[in-house]
Amino acid sequence: MKSFIKYISDIFSGVASLLKGMRVTGKYFFSPRAIVTQQYPENRHKKGKKKLEMFDRFKGEVIMPHSENNQHKCTACGICENNCPNGTIEVISVMNIGEDGKKKRALDKHIYRLSMCSFCALCVKTCPSKALAFSQEFEHAVFDRKKLIKILNKPGSTLMKGIE
Amino acid sequence: MSEEISSVVDIDQQEYIINIGPQHPSTHGVLRFVVSLQGEVVKSLQPHIGYIHRGIEKMCENLTYQQIIHLTDRMDYLSAHTNNEAVCLCVEKALGIEVPERVKYIRTILDELTRLASHQLWWCSFGMDLGGQTCYFYGLRDREKILDIFEETCGARLLLSYNTPGGLMWDIHPNFQKRIKEFIKYFRKKLPEYDAILTGNVIMHQRTEDIGILSLEDAISYGITGPTARASGFSCDVRKRYPYSAYDKADFKEIIYTKGDTFHRYQARMDEMWESMKILEQLVDNIPEGDFTAKMKPVIKLPEGEYYQRVESARGELGVFIVSKGEKYPYRMKFRSPNFCNLAIMNKLTSNFKIADLIAISGSLDLVIPDIDR
Amino acid sequence: MQDFKFNIYDLSSFTHWVDVSLYSYCTPFWAMMWEMIIIGVAMLLFYAVIGLFLVYAERKVCAFMQNRIGPNRVGPYGFIQTVADLVKLLMKELVIIRKSDKFLFYLAPFIVIIVNFMTMAAIPFAKGIHAIDFNIGVLYIMAISSMGVIGVLIAGWSSNNKFSMIGAMRSGAQIVSYELSVGFSLITMCVLAGSMQLSTIVEGQSECWYIFQGHIPAIIAFVIFLIAGTAETNRGPFDLAEAESELTAGYHTEYSGISFAFFYLAEYINMFIIASIAATVFWGGWMPFHISGLAGFNNIMDFIPPFIWYIGKTFVIIWIMMWFKWTFPRLRIDQLLTLEWKYLLPINLVNIILMALIVLMGWHF
Incomplete structure (x- = not known):
């Protein structure tokens, strides 16, 4: 008799536990407000409520901010190149003769290979003149691999005044 | 290969071999089990690893200590912050630096967030292993909130690289504490839902109870750590026994279960989520003011010697062993990854259970394959 | 020959009309054949429509239970998603x-x-x-x-x-x-x-x-x-x-x-x-x-x-x-x-x- 009671109670407790789970899924079925999906290409534009905004610290890709006068802060010291664990960065510098007649190193090309970058942020963090930064760009897909090799300094840009 | 198989299979008993993995939905990565079956019953199992071996330990020998951090992210990618912290703590220990209190608190908070995120993902994938696919989405839905906290402060969602020897990369985001409090409030409501949908479920109970029993002796002799071992009664929580960062300032319970079956392993992790939230609540308001990094030289050279540091990652004890010859690169770097040891018990746990149990057991061990292979 | 009255509440008059008219136009053997073909084609159509709709419905239902939207790209509310899937499977x-x-x-x-x-x-x-x-x-x-x-x-x-x-x-x-x-x-x-x-x-x-x-x-x-x-x-x-x-x-x-x-x-x-x-x-x-x-x-x-x-x-x-x-x-x-x-x-x-x-x-x- 005892085992029979257990048999019956097993059935009821089992069904009750199943119904508990069904209550959760059933509740979500009837509450479309709980939907968390964001529809990607649409949410980039301002149309919908949930606009896609990356956090300002998001490590999208390394960029070199330029001022309005097309000036950057990079002194071509090469610390970022040394600190990069993957060989992502290559700094090509030229020797310019300054106004006072002294030789001075200046940036020719700051090559950044996005395809090799692992976003460890060591280059940005170690840069002594804060020349590098992260952009929040995340759509990196391109059709040609060569496009992932980027030259960060804009053509014709010069070093910002007051940065050694 | 063929020799290995023929040594395992007993053809007379009508055993046959199937390959579970490397491409199988339930191995959670490129792990391969060579299973010899008799009908549906698993007779023996051989794990084959190395499909995602990237030589991280060897690569570390050519990188400075700051650069090593970003590689450790890629080992156990679900507890990336814990891996980073292990290396940082080891380097700091070797250099004899005391990091600011603020750093310790932030590291601990991030540790627990990582643990929560990892356990959430474990829960949803365990649910999916058992066949309840809805679990997967509920788990991911809540994990997203933690990833947002990570992204706001660390700049990345998964591979944080937020630690650096001596401290942190940058200070926490002003929203950090507010978001964590919001999350805890939210997740305290959602965790009972997890229980309703999976923990209390009679099917789940029958599928996990008395399945894959790991005895205390086996847990110790195989070097099992983490919630897996604590479910067998092995008190091995590094946070309690060798407190690091700010764990000595938090009051929390070490979750110990005694039976060691799949259900207790499951229950241990579920309870750890509650404990993690408790730790977070204690620490999040008490982050002391201060610097986010200790004063460090730009080039770190560890004094000659051997150094070991252990931390409790979401899956168990993660050890970092550094042999230094006084250079800026380590001479040898060795990671004692919890998953590698936990995997070793698979054969013992699964023998004479069914295939469905094999999946449940491997799910309850919470294996992360890149951590096994490194 | 009966008058055809289409009554949505009682379709037996309609089916009866089809039956009677077929038998009046053809020999009994061919009438039966035609009926079989008509029923077969109707069933086939029903089968395909119901099958495709159920696949769609399942995906939508499970999506809503899982806090997702489900198929939503092909057609309005993803309604022709399963048709697209079928075309893909056919090819x-x-x-x-x-x-x-x-x-x-x-x-x-x-x-x-x-x-x-x-x-x-x-x-x-x-x-x-x-x-x-x-x-x-x-x-x-x-x-x-x-x-x-x-x-x-x-x-x-x-x-x-x-x-x-x-x-x-x-x-x-x-x-x-x-x-x-x-x-x-x-x-x-x-x-x-x-x-x-x-x-x-x-x-x-x-x-x-x-x-x-x-x-x-x-x-x-x-x-x-x-x-x-x-x-x-x-x-x-x-x-x-x-x-x-x-x-x-x-x-x-x-x-x-x-x-x-x-x-x-x-x-x-x-x-x-x-x-x-x-x-x-x-x-x-x-x-x-x-x-x-x-x-x-x-x-x-x-x-x-x-x-x-x-x-x-x-x-x-x-x-x-x-x-x-x-x-x-x-x-x-x-x-x-x-x-x-x-x-x-x-x-x-x-x-x-x-x-x-x-x-x-x-x-x-």
Whole structure:
């Protein structure tokens, strides 16, 4: 008799536990407000409520901010190149003769290979003149691999005044 | 290969071999089990690893200590912050630096967030292993909130690289504490839902109870750590026994279960989520003011010697062993990854259970394959 | 020749008109042939539409239960997503497995599909829309619908894949045992109805559906039928034959392209068949919901066409089956058999006796 009671109670407790789970899924079925999906290409534009905004610290890709006068802060010291664990960065510098007649190193090309970058942020963090930064760009897909090799300094840009 | 198989299979008993993995939905990565079956019953199992071996330990020998951090992210990618912290703590220990209190608190908070995120993902994938696919989405839905906290402060969602020897990369985001409090409030409501949908479920109970029993002796002799071992009664929580960062300032319970079956392993992790939230609540308001990094030289050279540091990652004890010859690169770097040891018990746990149990057991061990292979 | 009157509430006049006019134009043999062709094409169309819609519905339902949106790109609300999927499957390569039993390999999906068709023939869709009205309709459905497992077994065997084989064997064990429960729960209702003819069963529910007429035993039988029916269609939580996380895809692991689509469609049509049997036997099929004594209410209910009633009931049951699938974890094979032999079958047997008692004593409504 005892085992029979257990048999019956097993059935009821089992069904009750199943119904508990069904209550959760059933509740979500009837509450479309709980939907968390964001529809990607649409949410980039301002149309919908949930606009896609990356956090300002998001490590999208390394960029070199330029001022309005097309000036950057990079002194071509090469610390970022040394600190990069993957060989992502290559700094090509030229020797310019300054106004006072002294030789001075200046940036020719700051090559950044996005395809090799692992976003460890060591280059940005170690840069002594804060020349590098992260952009929040995340759509990196391109059709040609060569496009992932980027030259960060804009053509014709010069070093910002007051940065050694 | 063929020799290995023929040594395992007993053809007379009508055993046959199937390959579970490397491409199988339930191995959670490129792990391969060579299973010899008799009908549906698993007779023996051989794990084959190395499909995602990237030589991280060897690569570390050519990188400075700051650069090593970003590689450790890629080992156990679900507890990336814990891996980073292990290396940082080891380097700091070797250099004899005391990091600011603020750093310790932030590291601990991030540790627990990582643990929560990892356990959430474990829960949803365990649910999916058992066949309840809805679990997967509920788990991911809540994990997203933690990833947002990570992204706001660390700049990345998964591979944080937020630690650096001596401290942190940058200070926490002003929203950090507010978001964590919001999350805890939210997740305290959602965790009972997890229980309703999976923990209390009679099917789940029958599928996990008395399945894959790991005895205390086996847990110790195989070097099992983490919630897996604590479910067998092995008190091995590094946070309690060798407190690091700010764990000595938090009051929390070490979750110990005694039976060691799949259900207790499951229950241990579920309870750890509650404990993690408790730790977070204690620490999040008490982050002391201060610097986010200790004063460090730009080039770190560890004094000659051997150094070991252990931390409790979401899956168990993660050890970092550094042999230094006084250079800026380590001479040898060795990671004692919890998953590698936990995997070793698979054969013992699964023998004479069914295939469905094999999946449940491997799910309850919470294996992360890149951590096994490194 | 009769005048044609299209009456949505009673389609038998329409079908009768088609029948009479065909016989008046052709010889009896050709008239019968034409009727068969018309019915076959209609069934085929219905089959395809229902199959595609169910795939879409399943994806939407599970998405809503999981806080997702589901398909939403192809067409409005992703409505033609499944059509796009079907076109993709049609264009996919049929992978030929070396060392597989090729004849059986290609035969298996057809067996599953043909069995589906045969079952659908006996289902009353609306008043007058009923391909064959057997006097043993319930028995016929039970007999035929369990033959689908032959296709599954053949598929698992001929693929020459161990995962498929395990899946097929599981499916065999599962359907053989759950067929009992399906049968017994239907027999319980046959006791109440006093007939095995589906049209009689439906007509018998014009006052009150059998699930209300037979109260306790009928409800128990309904629950058992739902559980066993879910198991019979190889759907979650009884999807051991497919068991995605264990056997990757079970018996249809090696199938690709349209032969995979056949299995896939057949699974959904199976679900539809089980749901429509449940709707017919327990919820009155196309019969509107009536409460005796409330004439006004009954008239309003009568205003809804029978076909809508039928489809509505069927989809409610399908939704419940989807709810099961997207909530519960999968059972293990031994638990599956325990559930059947230790729980469902004894309860079912007691239930039949209870129902017989109630019918004898006239305790039903």
